[in-house]
Amino acid sequence: MNATPIIGIEDLSRRTSDGEILLAPTRLDVFPGDRLAIVGKSGSGKTLLLRSLAALDPVQSGELRFLGQTVHGNQVPPYRTDVVYLPQRPVLFEGTVESNLQLPFQLKSNAGRNYDRQKIMKWLETLGRDASFLSKNHENLSGGEMQIVALLRAIQLDPQVLLLDEPTAALDEGLTASVEQLVDCWFEAAKQQAALVWITHSMNQAERICDTLYRVDAGRLSPPEPNPRGE
Amino acid sequence: MDYLQLSYLQVGFASLLILVNAAISIWLRLGLERSLLVASLRTIVQLLLIGLILQSVFQFDQWYVVIGILAIMTMIAGITAVQRNQRRYPGIWLDTILSVWVSSWAITAFALFVVLNGIDQWYQPQYAIPLMGMMLGNTLTGISVGLNSFTETAYTRHDEIETMLTLGATRWEAIAGPIRHALQTGMTPIINSMMIVGLVSLPGMMTGQLLAGVEPAEAVKYQIAIMFLVASATALGTAGSVLLSFRRLFTADHQFLRSRLQLKKVAEKR
Incomplete structure (x- = not known):
């Protein structure tokens, strides 16, 4: 295993204004090649943990590091293109699928990078879709298709870590398989340099997609459990 | 006269x-x-x-009395602007009163010292009080309309704002749309009145001057000057209040603090 984790959190904690623990001081390192699943009951703090890894919420204590360096201030936006968070409910903007995919390249953090249609087409082909999908209006997409667009929008940025917050919770089996397939494609292409953290309710899914399993209960993260895929 | x-x-x-x-x-x-x-x-x-x-x-006719009156008028305008806002955040009172204060006082000062250069004293109540009244009235409308639009859009479109952040947007890039919309909304009433002034109705100040026996040509000159003064005060006040609230709703680490936006009723209960 590589010595420097891509992301690491140390003693990161969150409480409500009344002092209730949402996330107990937590330590977690994500190394290249890691495929981590996080399971736990609703309200146990899984999403908070994942959002903290994406630096989306202010924390009361602790530190978030990217390649050994603390992440703060104006380093946060570019950090979020290296560590991309995908919420359970995908959000698309007015326009076509393609305009949604082009959007990130208009941001300062992605300056110098260009939208790559061929790359997108390759992924779409593995899902059995053609170029007409790109010109579909966002209003005409199903929930699952929206999630696929959101996933494409994230992985086209070549993130080092993908944070997936129950992306298939509302999808049927076919679309769930598409999402998993797309994540696998991206992961394989990254040749052990990338990692993923996937929150799921389904133990079956955790077994399919991840090598290591973490449980979260009442804001506390359990020690890692090996979870050999495909066994 | x-x-x-x-x-x-x-x-x-x-x-x-x-x-x-x-x-x-x-x-x-x-x-x-x-x-x-x-x-x-x-x-x-x-x-x-x-x-x-x-x-x-x-x-x-003393400067401190005039300043006192102007200060009270400004405070009332600031408080009214907050009260018209449907969503509150911690710090809204300070931000709004500050925006009303700075914009209306700066433009009124410009009016008294530059535009009306030649009056006996800058604090002549005959000029200072009605001028400030017009600045405050319009700034107050601009701020309450603009801020209401901003806080409401930021609250209802929080998922879009957050999605932008997850894709690497800075806090400014993530909220630029709602900010622009709020400033357009805040400035539209004054632009509209500049479009129709004199065609549909005569503005209150000009009407007052005409009734008091001022020559129409003179009253018009005043009115033109006032329209521009009011427009700039409104723009300054609206931009100030929206930008100050933007800073309250995001951290320096580009995190959106949506939970700070609470409905007026909820915020008042706390």
Whole structure:
């Protein structure tokens, strides 16, 4: 295993204004090649943990590091293109699928990078879709298709870590398989340099997609459990 | 200058017209009688009171008295601007009062020292008080409309804002849309009135000057100057309040603090 984790959190904690623990001081390192699943009951703090890894919420204590360096201030936006968070409910903007995919390249953090249609087409082909999908209006997409667009929008940025917050919770089996397939494609292409953290309710899914399993209960993260895929 | 001084009897004739409103309300069962009565009494009492105050301020003619009156007017405008806002965040009072204060005082100062260069003293109540009143009235509208739009859009479109952040947007990039929309909304009323001024109605100040016997050409010059002064005060105040609230709703680490935006009722209970 590589010595420097891509992301690491140390003693990161969150409480409500009344002092209730949402996330107990937590330590977690994500190394290249890691495929981590996080399971736990609703309200146990899984999403908070994942959002903290994406630096989306202010924390009361602790530190978030990217390649050994603390992440703060104006380093946060570019950090979020290296560590991309995908919420359970995908959000698309007015326009076509393609305009949604082009959007990130208009941001300062992605300056110098260009939208790559061929790359997108390759992924779409593995899902059995053609170029007409790109010109579909966002209003005409199903929930699952929206999630696929959101996933494409994230992985086209070549993130080092993908944070997936129950992306298939509302999808049927076919679309769930598409999402998993797309994540696998991206992961394989990254040749052990990338990692993923996937929150799921389904133990079956955790077994399919991840090598290591973490449980979260009442804001506390359990020690890692090996979870050999495909066994 | 020559104009007809109204007697209280003549004012009374005009007041009787409130009976028209009352008759409509009773006839169509609008249930507005009580409000009409209260509104009529407030109009009479508030204006008589401000008349008395202004009378003594005009006679006293001292800078500290004028500044005192302007300060009270500004505070009332600031408080009103916050009260018209449906969503609150911690710090809204300071941000809004500061925006009203800086914008209206800066532009009024420009008016008194630059535009009206030649008046005896900058604090002459005859100029300072009505000018400030017009700045405040318009700034207050711009701020309350603009800020309301901003906080409401930020709250309802939080998922879009957050999605932008997850894709690497800075806090500014993530909220630029709602900020632009808020500033457009805040500035539209004054732009609209600049579009139709003189065509549909004569502005209150100009009407007042005409009634007081000022030559129309003179009254028009004043009105043109006032329109520009008011427009810039509105722009400054609206931009100030929206930008200050933007800083309260995001951390320096580009995190959106949506939970800070609470409905007026909820915020008041706390």
